[in-house]
Structures are given as structure tokens and as C-alpha cells.
Amino acid sequence: MAVRVLIELLLGLAVIAAILIASYRYASVRQGTSPNPRPELDVSMAPSTWFTDSRTTEDGFTEVCIVRVENRTGVVRERRILRRLDNAAGDYGTALDTAMDEAYAAMRVANVNLNRR
Known part of the structure; x- marks a missing residue:
């Protein structure tokens, strides 16, 4: 029983970590590849x-x-x-x-x- 709870806890943490990593990558792609992009001179x-x-x-x-x-x-x-x-x-x-x-x-x-x- 304790092993099953531990496995479910690890799977839950893995799902949460995957969601956080995916959202971070999505945000960085939407923002641009450069960490400090210079705006074009207008x-x-x-x-x-x-x-x-x-x-x-x-x-x-x-x-x-x-x-x-x-x-x-x-x-x-x-x-x-x-x-x-x-x-x-x-x-x-x-x-x-x-x-x-x-x-x-x-x-x-x-x-x-x-x-x-």
C-alpha cells in the first residue's frame, strides 16, 4: 500500500514538472530566442x-x-x-x-x- 502511494506521488510530481517545463519553454519561444532582445529602431x-x-x-x-x-x-x-x-x-x-x-x-x-x- 505504501509503495503504491509513493509511486502515485512520484507520477503526480512528474506530471506537474512536465507541465511547468512545457509552459516555460512555450513562454520562452513566444518571447523570442534571445534572453534580452533589442527592439527594432522605429x-x-x-x-x-x-x-x-x-x-x-x-x-x-x-x-x-x-x-x-x-x-x-x-x-x-x-x-x-x-x-x-x-x-x-x-x-x-x-x-x-x-x-x-x-x-x-x-x-x-x-x-x-x-x-x-
């Missing part, structure tokens, strides 16, 4: 706008770029350098005007793509 979570920018570097060049600025905080979230111009070049003024026009066109396209849903 631009819409932090509304932002693209702007043109130019900056002079220490080596005597000007970088013409577009920057994505978060609307709420004003923090620059992304910078894309479109062109580097030599400040000592003879046609620097016209090259800068052309590069800024191209950067403005790229900024407009980036803003359209950013707001398209």
Missing part, C-alpha cells in the same frame, strides 16, 4: 525631421550633410555626410552652393520618406 517612436547642415573639420574640409533631429528634444539622431569639400579649392564657393542644393534635395526626399506611412 523612427515613428521619436518623431523627427531632416535638416541640411555643413561643418568644417580640423583638416581643412567642409562636410555637407543632412541630419535627423528629434522634434521634442532637438537631439541629432543621425548624420549623413553627402560630400566633403576642400576649403582651399579655388571653386569652393560654387562647389559649396551646389553641394548645399543637393543636400536640400536629399533632405526633402528623406522627410517625405520619413512621414510616409
Whole structure:
């Protein structure tokens, strides 16, 4: 009689353990395989706008770029350098005007793509 109770107790514990293990595995599969998955960067979570920018570097060049600025905080979230111009070049003024026009066109396209849903 005592042996039968012991066997039933062990079987009951095995069933409970199997249920717990199965639920743990199911939850981990539903959550993802990585223990700490990084969420995909979603631009819409932090509304932002693209702007043109130019900056002079220490080596005597000007970088013409577009920057994505978060609307709420004003923090620059992304910078894309479109062109580097030599400040000592003879046609620097016209090259800068052309590069800024191209950067403005790229900024407009980036803003359209950013707001398209």
C-alpha cells in the first residue's frame, strides 16, 4: 500500500514538472530566442525631421550633410555626410552652393520618406 502511494506521488510530481517545463519553454519561444532582445529602431517612436547642415573639420574640409533631429528634444539622431569639400579649392564657393542644393534635395526626399506611412 505504501509503495503504491509513493509511486502515485512520484507520477503526480512528474506530471506537474512536465507541465511547468512545457509552459516555460512555450513562454520562452513566444518571447523570442534571445534572453534580452533589442527592439527594432522605429523612427515613428521619436518623431523627427531632416535638416541640411555643413561643418568644417580640423583638416581643412567642409562636410555637407543632412541630419535627423528629434522634434521634442532637438537631439541629432543621425548624420549623413553627402560630400566633403576642400576649403582651399579655388571653386569652393560654387562647389559649396551646389553641394548645399543637393543636400536640400536629399533632405526633402528623406522627410517625405520619413512621414510616409
